[in-house]
Amino acid sequence: MTVFKKRKEEAKKAEVKKAKALKARLKQAAKLPIMNLLDMLDSSMDGFDETHVEEQMEMFGENVLTSKQPDNVWKRLFDAFINPFSLILIILVVISYFTDVVLMPDKKQDWTTIIIISIMVISSGLLRFIQENRSSKAAEKLNEMIENTTRVKRKGKVATEVPINEIVVGDIVYLAAGDMIPADMRLFQTKDLFIQQSSLTGESAPVEKFADHEQDDKPTIEYENLVFMGSDVVSGSAIGIVVAVGDETLIGSISQEIQEKEETSFEKGMNHVSWILIRFMLAMVPIVFFINGFSKGDFVHALMFAISIAVGLTPEMLPMITTTCLAKGAYQMSKQKVIVKNVNSIQNFGAMDILCTDKTGTITQDKVVLQYNLDVNGNEDDRVLRHGFLNSYYQTGLKNFIDIAIINKTQEKEMFEDIVDRYEKVDEIPFDFNRRRMSVVVKDHQGKVQLITKGAVEEILHICTYVELDGQVMKLHEDMKDRVVQVVDRLNKEGMRVIAVAQKTNPKDVDAFGVQDEQEMVLIGYLAFLDPPKPTMKAAIEALHYYGVNVKVLTGDNDVVTQAICKQVGMDVQDILLGSDLENMSDEQIKDKVDTVDIYAKLSPQQKSRLVRLMKEKGHAVGFMGDGINDALAMNQADIGISVDTAVDIAKESADIILLEKDLMVLEKGILEGRKTYGNMMKYVKITASSNFGNMFSVLIASAFLPFLPMDPVQLILLNLVYDLSCTAIPWDHMDPEYLLKPRRWQADGISSFMKYFGPISSIFDILTYILLYFVICPMVCNGLMYHQISDPSMQLLYVAVFQTGWLIESMCTQTFVIWLMRTSKIPFIQSRPSAILMSLTTISVLFIIALPYTPLASYFELTGLPVIYFAWMFGLMFLYFVGVSIMKKIYIRKYGELL
Incomplete structure (x- = not known):
């Protein structure tokens, strides 16, 4: 082995060791009581003074992701x-x-x-x-990081905005809806917190986070009291303590692995x-x-x-x-509005015989839409949409992605003005995570009062005594509950997230309502949501097949959703491999499967990269299309990395080609x-x-x-x-x-x-x-x-x-x-x-x-x-x-x- 290769191997081992140490620290932070964690990080609820900030920055580094500098002229x-x-x-x-x-x-x-x-x-x-x-020059513009600030508690001051690169380990950070997570953090106070971390995991739906310290051992990304740099706050608020910054974060460890192309x-x-x-x-x-x-x-x-x-x-x-x-x-x-960062990638485009693609944001639109509004039998029913709209529109909390999808669908059907003119709000019963539902009370011009509740299907069934079926209200018997569960299961298998809608007419003649009023309600139907495929994706896949390119989906999302989406764009969904399957398979066993299996779900970034490497070793020219942090390693490993729409910075840095518009038929032209x-x-x-x-x-x-x-x-x-x-x-x-x-x-x-x-x-x-x-x-x-x-x-x-x-x-x-x-x-x-x-x-x-x-x-x-x-x-x-x-x-x- 040459000195150069030996040094490269040593550097690689050092990076692996560093990544393992980081994950161990994050897991330890997830399991410790918050006061013990503060002691471990030499921090306190009062925050740091300026001297202590400088010491922490000197010890743990600046909160900046280092990237490979472009070659000089x-x-x-x-x-x-x-x-x-x-x-x-x-x-x-x-x-x-x-x-x-x-x-x-x-x-x-x-x-x-x-x-x-x-x-x-x-x-x-x-x-x-x-x-x-x-x-x-085009590449240098694309690699610029977005400047941003975050609210931090510093000793003797109220929470103030500071640049993200000045965040240090041990800082107390305040998060609110729309904020970008500035570092890897342990949460100790949350209120209705939903985080969008699809760029890290591939999951299309936001995930809920809690402040309780965890005891069970699990993959780092799955801890519910940890949030990571590169994610965004969709709704709610939280306070957390910074555990890792810069290159020490999860996204930082991925960034370091893509330095060598x-x-x-x-x-x-x-x-x-x-x-x-x-x-x-x-x-x-x-x-x-x-x-x-x-x-x-x-x-x-x-x-x-x-x-x-x-x-x-x-x-x-x-x-x-x-x-x-x-x-x-x-x-x-x-x-065609495509930026070619690496001119060699043009020929690799022509050589490509396998295109691996992430699902979320690449095949799908990366936004939740209301796909169906159905009655209890599973038939389209605008009355269910109207009740769902009243619930979402009149609730005063922060409207989450489900509320926005319902309102958008109502506007598309031109029902918005009519409903708003007919009803006025009386009261609401806010959402909480124990009930997993929320209610509003509305009154129409004739004085009719309705309590309308929407939420998780099992929670709505729990409070319903009646069901509306074919225009008739009748008792909700066990066989009907089984029928409801069957309809919901079918929708789930099609990759949809389902919530139920119930109502009660003239609940009581008072102006103040509470949780105790959510009972003996009438189940009227379901709302089914989906992150739908891009309109051009099916045609793009057909065009790729025509030109001898096999499309494979590599995603971190779950297998049910993935299969449903892939079926919609015309892919073969019979065979599927999960990340857990790959963990128990040797490289040779995986190579035997890569030509026949087109869908891989619940994958880590490393597993995506491994699959691309093994496809190349089998003699394929491999492209990878993605837009998230979890795609960067695989994009770097591929013969050609393709990023779409508004990708995260690390994905852009890994990409050879960036599509500026959502027309994926550009792939055919490429x-x-x-x-x-x-x-x-x-x-x-x-x-x-x-x-x-x-x-x-x-x-x-x-x-x-x-x-x-x-x-x-x-x-x-x-x-x-x-x-x-x-x-x-x-x-x-x-x-x-x-x-x-x-x-x-x-x-x-x-x-x-x-x-x-x-x-x-x-x-x-x-x-x-x-x-x-x-x-x-x-x-x-x-x-x-x-x-x-x-x-x-x-x-x-x-x-x-x-x-x-x-x-x-x-x-x-x-x-x-x-x-x-x-x-x-x-x-x-x-x-x-x-x-x-x-x-x-x-x-x-x-x-x-x-x-x-x-x-x-x-x-x-x-x-x-x-x-x-x-x-x-x-x-x-x-x-x-x-x-x-x-x-x-x-x-x-x-x-x-x-x-x-």
Whole structure:
């Protein structure tokens, strides 16, 4: 194990130990009487003075979540230029400097090779730097923490507002509805306190918290007298003592675990591709060097030529083409109101074959709505809604999420004004947690008085003597109670939270009512609530399945609710695994299940992360979509983290992509952009690798048999530069619709087979061009003489110039032609056309090389004009080349299933 890996392992163990210590401290705080806890934290009910605050902050740290700092501009600049291909070119520049400048007399020094290679490196690096710098700025804005304050008791003062980052362990904090929990706290006084902690647990409904100290041992998050940073107060009030702050909190421990991003499938694939191409180059270059050195007797010139071969075999524009493809994808996504924080994630989008998603806030709307207002038989009944509305509207306590849902539904049905105009409030019996119900008394314009009660079903049944059934009031017998329970159970299994509604007409002729009046009431029906799925979710899942992406739900919520929601969006809900099941399963057992089970419920953040890791180990490219703290670990572990709507800060920090609108059909567009990006990158990699390999193999053969170099080093480098510049249009090329139908992962092994099949085709036509030039065209220009028959040095130079010019033009034409031919598995130009920009730029590049021998630059590159007959011959060769490549395409597709 390396020193780096050892340190990383040690740091990981330290984090685990720290997390265990935190959980132990929180559990201890939950079980201790409050005075004992105050003593343990060296605090008191009077709060701290300023000196003690500073001491506590020095001991336990500031109440701030530390996050990984973004790379500075110099680090990003360094990373943009330092990659395997750029390093090779930089090494070649250094070697060229010594061979072409240092070791040469002043009059023979040649900077051309150095300048051209440097242009390649600089243009590729700068484009990559510019795009990643833009993405980084967007990410920095997203990672800003929200500033907030909270009420704290400090010695000698009344409770005052202080910034959250100034909270210390032992502080006495006051909480009210709408407050954000500023730290992990133990409660010692509560009043009707409901906490929304879905971002931590995945539970859609708020949970009730109490002040009593707990004795039973349970998971930390389940203690009813503990509240945690990252949660919010929905209703009620409380006072608590701070037990942990900053990185020591539960959310802080999760934040620390996401600092190191896992290597994604895209990064692994790019590295694999890079080293395959580098190995080809390292194998070919020494062979070329030694063959030319021994056959020509000039090892310095042979080294220069070998350097040119190395440049020719190096797809130096791969980083630039890759970055351009990714940047184009990011730009297209920005039109869909999507922020792409990490441009590499665009390709991962296309590679993704499993999308894991949280339920609450991702599949669902993360808000409770009134789904049904039903009579006792389970039939829709607006009278039940009217009574529920009167109860919720006229109660004076803080309206919770159920009251708001009832009022909203009444407004939707346009019943609001009518009901309010007809009734006035007489009295109310407030809610308390022992009764688990609340009542209001109202009177209509005719003087009719009603006591209306709503609450937990079992509590309402307890106070009801009668039931209203089909418009008739009758005794509530046991069989009817059983029938009520059956209806409620059915609704519960559909993932709904159910409360019952009862009423009593003209209860008594007094103005003051109490709990004793909640008796002999009439059960009239139920109100069923649901956190419903987003409207686009079903269509989004269908679209994902169409494109070969399997959707899996990983949630902290309970299994009944999860199954009900998943059924509504069209998922298979037959098989489900719970967090408790996973605890008793080995990694191998879970791997056997991940392909068949689509729903996982009651999961901890660590279990979500474990599932994602095991899916990746099984060979899947995994995306994770979530918006809560409990999703951050899994999002960080995934190949692509996707956050939706208004996620918590840690979820945003973990995400690679953030959707700014609730239209989840953007996922489909992202997948298509990712696959287009991959397809265009593979066009460059495969076509360039095979074409370069074929050309360099041809050079190797020519070097062994020709009495001169088939192409000057500077010509070879010029050819490579012009070709690579024409390839910069590839990111804007079209992809065939059929290609986009399945996930696309980097498969470096396919590059080797592609080179073996198509490289020799290129070599065959290069050799035919050699024969044409050496035995026909060159003698035609040199008075019918072959090279070995010529004694005049100037005539020999002309012979060589004609040959090198002819092969330069043929090489540029075939390399461009192969782009047009092999960019699609269909018949080019008839069934599939290149984009206008690709067609234009490649055509301009070919025309530039053809025209170059007839310009003043010709003498500098040692080129010369060619007879017209050569172009007629070349046209014939290009036609044969088209036929040969088309036949090989069919053979290749038949063997491997697809071209790219």
